Amino acid sequence: xxxxxxxxxxxxxxxxxxxxxxxxxxxxxxxxxxxxxxxxxxxxxxxxxxxxxxxxxxxxxxxxxxxxxxxxxxxxxxxxxxxxxxxxxxxxxxxxxxxxxxxxxxxxxxxxxxxxxxxxxxxxxxxxxxxxxxxxxxxxxxxxxxxxxxxxxxxxxxxxxxxxxxxxxxxxxxxxxxxxxxxxxxxxxxxxxxxxxxxxxxxxxxxxxxxxxxxxxxxxxxxxxxxxxxxxxxxxxxxxxxxxxxxxxxxxxxxxxxxxxxxxxxxxxxxxxxxxxxxxxxxxxxxxxxxxxxxxxxxxxxxxxxxxxxxxxxxxxxxxxxxxxxxxxxxxxxxxxxxxxxxxxxxxxxxxxxxxxxxxxxxxxxx
Numbered sequence: 001x002x003x004x005x006x007x008x009x010x011x012x013x014x015x016x017x018x019x020x021x022x023x024x025x026x027x028x029x030x031x032x033x034x035x036x037x038x039x040x041x042x043x044x045x046x047x048x049x050x051x052x053x054x055x056x057x058x059x060x061x062x063x064x065x066x067x068x069x070x071x072x073x074x075x076x077x078x079x080x081x082x083x084x085x086x087x088x089x090x091x092x093x094x095x096x097x098x099x100x101x102x103x104x105x106x107x108x109x110x111x112x113x114x115x116x117x118x119x120x121x122x123x124x125x126x127x128x129x130x131x132x133x134x135x136x137x138x139x140x141x142x143x144x145x146x147x148x149x150x151x152x153x154x155x156x157x158x159x160x161x162x163x164x165x166x167x168x169x170x171x172x173x174x175x176x177x178x179x180x181x182x183x184x185x186x187x188x189x190x191x192x193x194x195x196x197x198x199x200x201x202x203x204x205x206x207x208x209x210x211x212x213x214x215x216x217x218x219x220x221x222x223x224x225x226x227x228x229x230x231x232x233x234x235x236x237x238x239x240x241x242x243x244x245x246x247x248x249x250x251x252x253x254x255x256x257x258x259x260x261x262x263x264x265x266x267x268x269x270x271x272x273x274x275x276x277x278x279x280x281x282x283x284x285x286x287x288x289x290x291x292x293x294x295x296x297x298x299x300x301x302x303x304x305x306x307x308x309x310x311x312x313x314x315x316x317x318x319x320x321x322x323x324x325x326x327x328x329x330x331x332x333x334x335x336x337x338x339x340x341x342x343x344x345x346x347x348x349x350x351x352x353x354x355x356x357x358x359x360x361x362x363x364x365x366x367x
Contacts, residue, residue: 001039002015005018005030006163008029009163018054033130034132040067054126055127055129057081059082060079063077071120073086076236082124082126083125083168083237085171086120087230088121120135126167130167179273193280193283230270304362311353
């Protein structure tokens with residue numbers, strides 16, 4: 001468990017939960033309590049007591065179950081004292097990570113899709129406390145904690161780096177970091193899909209790994225569903241900000257406007273991810289259709305060649321069949337030069353047939 005106190009442009013990390021009374025004047029700034037799901041389950045009573053001291057309220061039982069559920073989709077819920085937002089992130093494969101749409105233990109498909117697993121990160125947003133519940137070994141929590149500590153340094157403040165001003169602002173920044181993980185995936189995913197397209201469209205290759213194609217399509221479809229849930233949850237959060245009371249002071253009003261702007265920015269990032277995932281789905285579907293079109297064209301080319309060869313040798317078969325009839329008296333059958341005249345006629349027919357077919361482009365290698 002990691003606990004951060006953010007106040008007066010400084011970030012202080014402690015290991016123990018604060019025991020400050022629930023009084024805004026007694027605790028300047030706000031607290032970020034970041035714990036893993038097993039830690040939250042083991043220290044649930046301690047965390048609830050700390051929330052009672054800091055905010056004057058505790059998490060309701062249903063929200064506690066949501067925070068402990070590692071298969072919960074992205075969604076938003078609220079009470080009069082706090083908001084709860086569950087947001088699924090990209091995760092390395094771990095004990096509580098859920099495979100992305102691939103049911104078999106031995107996953108196939110593009111390597112970049114095999115690495116995509118998802119796990120929910122839960123946010124409980126109070127007025128002065130942000131409680132986050134992460135999967136085990138969450139890189140997002142550690143990455144943003146390092147960024148937060150670096151932002152409080154003298155050099156960072158001199159460079160204009162600003163700390164989050166509220167628990168809601170901190171939550172949006174962490175979510176933005178998670179969405180950026182999806183955006184960084186686009187280049188690798190696009191490269192993998194382009195490689196797959198080239199493999200499927202090779203004229204000399206025979207593609208048989210259709211189970212990988214199916215797994216890739218299922219993974220992309222599941223990723224699309226995850227992004228849709230994320231967008232819906234964040235849109236509900238943006239709508240809830242509109243219901244907040246107007247700030248009394250200009251500073252509070254500006255803080256609320258900045259929250260709206262940051263929320264819309266994160267929502268726009270999610271929209272970009274959704275657009276890209278759907279484009280990848282369409283690309284995979286189009287690639288499969290193009291593959292079968294190429295195979296159909298190859299089959300047509302083969303049949304065209306065979307038909308042309310048949311047209312060339314069919315008159316020869318007619319001539320040989322004619323002279324193979326068992327009649328005693330036939331023209332030039334007893335002639336010394338009959339064989340050579342027949343052979344010359346057959347050669348002439350071959351040349352004429354090939355020229356005619358070539359002029360009609362039946363024997364052309366390309367259209």
